[in-house]
Amino acid sequence: MIGGAVIAVSHNVVSNAFKLVAALAFLPVMFGIGRNIRIPEAIRKALILGVLAIVASFAMTAIDQQVGTQLGAYDLLFRWVRHLTVALGGCSFAWAAWKTRDHEIAMTGGHR
Amino acid sequence: MTWSVAEDIAPLLSFALAMVAVLAIPVRPGGIFNRTAKGFFAASILCYIVSSVASILGHYYPAAAAAIDPAIVSIELLWVPFIVFGVYALYSHQQLTDAVSSRHAVKKAGEMLESVMETAPAGIMVLNDAGAITFANGEARRLLDIVDDSPSSLMSPDWSVRLAEDHDQATPSRRDFKVLVAPDARHDARVRVSWPNGWHRHLSVNTAPFEDGVGRVGDAVAAFVEREPAAGIVR
Numbered sequence: 051m052i053g054g055a056v057i058a059v060s061h062n063v064v065s066n067a068f069k070l071v072a073a074l075a076f077l078p079v080m081f082g083i084g085r086n087i088r089i090p091e092a093i094r095k096a097l098i099l100g101v102l103a104i105v106a107s108f109a110m111t112a113i114d115q116q117v118g119t120q121l122g123a124y125d126l127l128f129r130w131v132r133h134l135t136v137a138l139g140g141c142s143f144a145w146a147a148w149k150t151r152d153h154e155i156a157m158t159g160g161h162r
Numbered sequence: 163m164t165w166s167v168a169e170d171i172a173p174l175l176s177f178a179l180a181m182v183a184v185l186a187i188p189v190r191p192g193g194i195f196n197r198t199a200k201g202f203f204a205a206s207i208l209c210y211i212v213s214s215v216a217s218i219l220g221h222y223y224p225a226a227a228a229a230i231d232p233a234i235v236s237i238e239l240l241w242v243p244f245i246v247f248g249v250y251a252l253y254s255h256q257q258l259t260d261a262v263s264s265r266h267a268v269k270k271a272g273e274m275l276e277s278v279m280e281t282a283p284a285g286i287m288v289l290n291d292a293g294a295i296t297f298a299n300g301e302a303r304r305l306l307d308i309v310d311d312s313p314s315s316l317m318s319p320d321w322s323v324r325l326a327e328d329h330d331q332a333t334p335s336r337r338d339f340k341v342l343v344a345p346d347a348r349h350d351a352r353v354r355v356s357w358p359n360g361w362h363r364h365l366s367v368n369t370a371p372f373e374d375g376v377g378r379v380g381d382a383v384a385a386f387v388e389r390e391p392a393a394g395i396v397r
Contacts, residue, residue, distance in 0.1 A: 065235040072242045080246055083253045089194060104210075104241065133169040136210070140176025143207060147183030150195065158190040 066115055070108040077105065090153060096146035103139030107132055167221050174214035181207045196255040202248030209241045284385045285365075291380030293340025305363060305388055306355065326352030326364070342369045343382045352389065364389040 080101065084094065110132040184203050187195050216234045220227025279286055285302030287295050298308060306321070325341045342351065348369045356362040367386040371379045 065232065065239060069235070069239045069242065072239065076242055076246050080249050084249050087194070087249070087252050087256055101245065108238075130169055133173055136214075137172035137176045140173055140180050140207075140210065143203075144176060144180035144183045147180055147187060147203070151183060151187040154188050154190065154193045154195055158188070158193045 066108070066112040070105070070112050073105045073108050077101070089150065093146050093149045093153065096142045096149070100139045100142030100146060103135050103142060107136045107139065110135065167218055170214055170217040170221075173210065174218065177207050177210040177214065181211060192259070194252060194256060194259075196251065199248050199251035199255060202244050202251055206241045206244035206248060209237050209244065213238050282385075284387050286383065286385045287339075289339050289343050289369075289382045289384060291343060293336065293338035293343050295339065296381075302386070305365070305386070307357070307361075320358055322356045324354050324356075326354055339384065342367060342384050343371070343380070344369070345371055345379055347371065353386070 081098070084097065087094075110128070114128060114132065181204060184200060184207060187200060189195055189197055189200060213234050216227060216230060220231075279299040282299060282301060285305045286299045287302045287306075288297040290296050295302075295306075295308075298306065302308070321337070323336050323339055323341060339353075342348065342353070348367065351367045351369065353365045353367050354362055355365060365386040366389045367384050369382045369384045371382045373379055
């Protein structure tokens with residue numbers, strides 16, 4: 051049972067670190083391709099903000115797993131900041147998606 | 163417990179909103195979104211909805227949450243390829259749409275150019291760097307007495323061509339229009355075209371050189387009218 055828990059914890063630590071590394075590795079690809087997509091600049095900025103927020107939350111999760119117990123009283127604050135960062139990412143995606151919807155409707159000349 | 167649940171509710175609500183917004187994006191011809199991109203973006207958002215729901219349930223069922231935690235981390239990991247594929251799908255859809263519209267635009271421009279060529283009251287021909295005709299419109303064929311539609315007849319004319327300004331010099335006449343192929347455009351060049359049977363025409367020619375596919379200037383477009391339409395032909 052202890053061995054299983056150790057495997058699970060180490061899997062989590064490795065996965066969170068890997069998640070962060072994978073996201074960071076793909077950031078240039080994502081931004082490189084995204085720069086060439088013809089969308090309004092406000093939507094592009096919202097998407098970039100969303101992606102950066104999620105990547106920041108990956109970093110926070112990885113940090114939290116390494117030093118979370120040492121944060122003491124700041125642990126709760128750190129967790130809140132992490133969740134709010136994810137929420138910020140979600141809101142950015144929501145805003146970008148809604149504006150993209152408006153843009154698509156305007157571009158294709160259709161009705162809502 | 164309440165605060166812990168509340169901190170997970172915020173991401174869940176925001177990603178639920180994002181999911182609604184993504185699903186509301188219409189997929190229409192001429193737009194930037196296609197079903198593939200929409201699917202990948204929705205999948206990336208779904209990863210976070212699942213993760214947030216699992217996190218909230220974890221407050222009530224800690225043992226079950228601990229058991230599925232590695233799977234949840236892996237689901238969050240999927241967000242990276244999904245969002246990358248989504249962006250790439252948007253880009254490739256845009257490229258495909260551009261290619262299709264370019265093809266339509268080229269086809270339309272070709273048809274328009276063909277109409278202009280065939281209705282223009284001037285002779286228009288395209289010359290290669292050797293001065294041979296590679297294209298001639300209807301009026302050019304009439305003026306140059308080209309009766310055969312086969313390209314070979316355009317390449318082996320039996321006329322001789324001489325610039326009027328060379329008329330008094332010792333320059334021999336040519337059997338092609340090389341005299342008109344030059345790096346610079348010509349305006350109102352006077353050309354005399356003669357046939358073996360004694361016919362001849364005096365033409366006023368404008369030329370414009372253009373680049374071939376590799377950026378080399380060699381070919382030229384020549385537009386011409388007969389300078390003496392009534393008296394130019396001597397039988």
